[in-house]
Amino acid sequence: LDLTGEFAVPVTLAVIPALTDGKLVVRLDEAPHATVAIHGWAHRNHAPEDQKKQELGAHRPPEAVLDDLARGLSRVTGLHGARAVPMLVPPWNRIDAGVVSVLGSIGFAALSVFGPPKPAPLAVINSNVDIMDWHGTRGCRDHGLLVQAIIAQLQQAFDGG
Structure with missing residues (x-):
């Protein structure tokens, strides 16, 4: 944060809602160039051991995944206010297509994963x-x-x- 601040480079931090607290709020008060996105809920793997890690996949009922994400967006927005951006950054860059299709209905405006963007019903802002x-x-x-x-x-x- 100090380095990006020194060179006036905007930065968005992918924050795990279940693990964040007021300490990050205090730290970011010193970093006006930083915004905060939602990094899943708890960064917990729900996939079987023989599959790639995934928190936001078909390994749980869609309602449970969406409830976690809505709760995460609410928590991060409650803590960070205007610094929070309604963008989801899925843990391990993996998310079920069915979840992507309804992210807007729970308040998300953007999605960020890795690689070339795939068609989605909301803005896709990927890292490359x-x-x-x-x-x-x-x-x-x-x-x-x-x-x-x-x-x-x-x-x-x-x-x-």
Whole structure:
């Protein structure tokens, strides 16, 4: 936050509603360039062990998933007020298509996952370059590789893709 503030770079934090509290509110009061999106409810895996992790999938009744998401949006908005943006960032970048189709009905205006956007009934604002090395060091990816990935994304955009 300090670095993004120093260079006036807006940043949106994906916050886990079940785990957040007033401490983050106090910290973000010092970071007017930061907004907060909803990162699922509790970042809890509900998929069977032999499947990829997913909190917002078909492994639970849709009503339970939507209740969690509505509660998460309400909690984050209650804590952060105008700093909260009605955007869902699903844990592990996975969400059931049936859930996506009704996100607007519970107050979400946007969805953000990883990769090229897929058609959806709400705005899709995806990340295309992940700075994290999730499968290796679990830290920042090699800076040279990040620059190459960013250049590739920019080239694709300039080429009309």
